[in-house]
Amino acid sequence: MIKKERHVLVILPHPDDEAFGISGSISMYREMGVPVTYACLTLGEMGRNLGNPPFATRETLPQIRKAELIKACEALGLDDLRMMGFRDKTIEFEDDEKMVQLVTDLIKETNPSLIISFYPGLAVHPDHDASGRAVVRAVRRIEPEKRPTLYTIAFANNTKDVLGEPDIIHDISDTFDKKLAALKAHASQTVWMMKDLEEKLAAGDPEMNSRFRYERFYTYNWENDFE
């Protein structure tokens, strides 16, 4: 079961992070009438995949990915998308305090009961880790009894050694079609894998079904803080 929230604030760096990680959960919250704000920090304009034959140039890729992001959010019923305008692959070099302030402002404005981001240090890509770090730092500054819950996404190879099993597992079967629609909306990133994925899912492939029909989170543990 998915817990009803007052407001969910999602902070992730790249268009398509939401589709892979949490799109089933986002649609479930929206179907429950829970407002969801998604702050997407970059437009993924450094994405290496420009297609073969190319569908984009370095110059057109940001516009393409922006349109895909908007389409993905529409598929999820998410109507509060914030495109924050940072440059792809640069989040780790941004000023820490600036990033913390940005997150703090979003929290003050939306007053979320739940925030979803990456687990710093266990999210594989430097932009993912840096986004999670800014979120953890901002939430840590809030008095413990007033802190929103923080769900983190961790998928580094050593995640289970460090954090054990995820404590929150959402069965997203009910909104699985919307997740697929969001993944497809990010065509520049996913077109190469969708056919294979859909075939495997249809054939009941256990690994793919486990990976895509459930969304897993670690509730951030302030007793076990990373710094």
Ligand SMILES: [Zn+2]
């Ligand atoms: Zn990403």
